[in-house]
Amino acid sequence: MNYTAPEAGQETGLKGGALMFNPPVEESCAGLSELIHHIRLQSFPRVLAEYLYSLCRYDDVTMLACSAGKKPNLVYPQGSENHSPCFNNYLLEEYLLDLSLHEEVTAGKKVFRYSELLNGAITETEYYQRYYRFLAFVDEVVIRIQVSEEIAFFIGLGRREELGEVYREEMSRLQQMFPLIEALCQQFWISQGEHYIPTTARHGLLDSAMGSFGHGILTPREQEIAAMLLQGYSSKMIAQELSISVATVKVHRKHINARLNTSTHFGLFNAFLNYLDDYLTRAA
Template identity: 35%
Template sequence: MQSISAQHNASENWQKELAAVIDTIRLPSFGGMLEKFLATQCHFDTMLVVTFRKSLKPLILHPTNPAEQSLTLHNYINRAYILDPLFNAIRSGTLGEGVSRLIDIAPDSFETTKYYQSCYKEFDLIDEINLVIELDPKVSCAISLGRRTSRGTITRPELNRLNTIYPVIKSLIRQFWWSQSQEFVKYEKSEGAMNQAISTFGSGVLTPREQQIAGLILQGHSSKAIANMLDISLGTVKVHRKNIHTRLNTSTQSDIFTLFLAHLKELDPTTS
C-alpha cells in the first residue's frame, strides 16, 4: 500500500506539472508540458495533439519538432487521416467532447484494414485514448494517447483520472488555442480533393453503389455492418465486394487501399 508520504509526493508532482502547463500556455513549450502533466495521470507511450476542421487536413499542435514527426505521421496528416475512425466520428458528429477509446469508435472490422496495419499494428499500439475538445463550432482538437502491447490497455483507475481532469485539460487547450491559433492556422486549399476523395474513388469503373461500399470497406466496416448501414442483404454486399475486386483488378483490401492512395495523389499532388 502506498505510504502517506508517497501519496503526498505524487499529489505535489502533478500539481507542479499542472502549474508548468499553465505557465506555458502562450509558449511553444506548451505541448511538452501538457505531455508531462498527462503522464502523472496515466501511462502512455505516444502522444499526438491535432485539430480537425471539416474536410481540411489535420493540423499538428504536438509534436511540432520535425525530428519527432515520423514518416507515418506525415502520411497520416497528408492523406491517410481520411480513413481515421476518430476523424470520421468527429466530422460526422457521432463523437462529441470527452474521453473515449479507439475501440469504442472504430468500425467493426477496423483491425483488418491496411490503415490499422500501418498506423497501429506496425508500431505495436494496442490501445488509444482520445480526449476530444471543441475549440469553436468548426474546429475540434484531439489529444491521442497511444499504449504499446508491453504496457497493456488503459486501466479503469487511469481512465477515471482522465475523465476527472478532462474539464481542466479542456480549459487549458482552449486557452492555448485562443492565444496561439494564429501561429498554427495555415490550412491548405486541399478541401476539394480531401472532401471528394472517397466519393470519387473508382469513378468510371465502379457503379455509384460500389463506390459507396468501397469507401465503407476502406474505413473498416465489415460486410455485415455495411449491410445494416445501407439496409441491404449481406448477400448483396458480398456480390458488390466481388464485383469491386473484379472491376478494380484487386484481390485484397490492401490492394484497394493502394489504389485509393494513388487516386488521392492524382486529386491532390501535394499529398505525396
C-alpha cells in the same frame, strides 16, 4: 516524445505486471500551475504532454488540430526528427480511415479508448492493416476537445506491450481532470491556434481526387455528399451546409453505398483510398 517520468514516492504497487502510480496532490497542483503559466505560449503542448503523463503513462503522444473538410494539422510533437515515414503517410491520407477523428462515429465521446469505437475488432479493419499495426500499440486513449466552433483538438496517448493496457484508475483520472484540461486547451487555442491552422485553403491532388471520386457512378449531388463524408462532415453538418434535411442526406448516403457497393462509413473510406492509389499512380 517529451514527458516527465514519475518521481520517487509515486509508486503504489504492481498491477497486471505494470507499475501503477498516483501523482501526489502537490505534484498534480504544480503540474496545473505550470500549464496555466504556459497557456499563452507555444510551449503549452509540451507541458500538457508532461502533465498528461502524470495522469496516465504512455509510450507515445500525438496532438492534432482538425476541422471538417481539412487534413489534420500536427500540433505536437513538432520537428521532422519526431516523425516516422509511417506517420507522415498518416497525415497525407491514412487519417481518412481514422474513426476517432469523425464525430459521427465517436458519438460525442470526450475521453475514450480507441478500441471502444470498434468493439475490440480493430485488427480486422483496413486502417489497422495500412497504418495502426505499425504503431505496435496494445491500447490507446483519445481525448477530444472542441477548442473553437470549427476546430477539434485530438490527443492520442498510445501504450505498447511493456506498459500494457490502460487501467481504470488512469481513465478515471483523465475523465476527472478533463473539464479543466478542456478549458485550458480552449484558452491556449485562442492565443496560439493561428500558428497551427493555415488561413489559406488547401488544394492539390488529394482535393482533385476527392472531387472526382465516384464520377460516372454517383450523381453530382451524391458526389458532393460523398466528398463531405470523406472530409469528416456528419449527416447533420451536411444538411446544414447544403440546406437540406437530415433525412434527405441519409437517403443520399444509402444510394452512395448501393452504387459503390459499400455498406458502412468505413467502407466508403476504403473505396476512396483504393481510388486515390490509382489516381496518384496516373498523376505520377
